[in-house]
Amino acid sequence: xxxxxxxxxxxxxxxxxxxxxxxxxxxxxxxxxxxxxxxxxxxxxxxxxxxxxxxxxxxxxxxxxxxxxxxxxxxxxxxxxxxxxxx
Numbered sequence: 001x002x003x004x005x006x007x008x009x010x011x012x013x014x015x016x017x018x019x020x021x022x023x024x025x026x027x028x029x030x031x032x033x034x035x036x037x038x039x040x041x042x043x044x045x046x047x048x049x050x051x052x053x054x055x056x057x058x059x060x061x062x063x064x065x066x067x068x069x070x071x072x073x074x075x076x077x078x079x080x081x082x083x084x085x086x087x
Contacts, residue, residue: 014040017073017080028072035065038083044076057082 003025007014017026028050039045042057050070057063057080065071067087073080 011085013084013086015082015084019077019079021075023075026073026075028070030068030070031065032067034067034087036085037063037065038085039063039080040083041079041081042076043078045080046074046076048072048074 003021004015004017039057039059039061042059045057046054047057047063048054048071054074
């Protein structure tokens with residue numbers, strides 16, 4: 001079961017994680033393509049890449065996620081809404 005809801009647009013995806021999601025559902029994973037993530041709503045939410053400390057997500061500050069690189073999301077307050085651009 002997906003832990004998020006996607007809205008597909010022509011050039012990008014809007015992904016929303018509910019405030020009710022459990023941290024246990026936010027698992028380490030790898031993406032099949034390079035991505036640029038642009039947080040829209042992200043109060044206290046963080047992203048962590050393998051062998052690195054977590055980094056706070058900031059609104060409108062893009063994050064590059066290299067394909068096949070392990071990473072995870074760490075829950076903050078409220079919902080998380082991100083804009084995803086893929087190669």
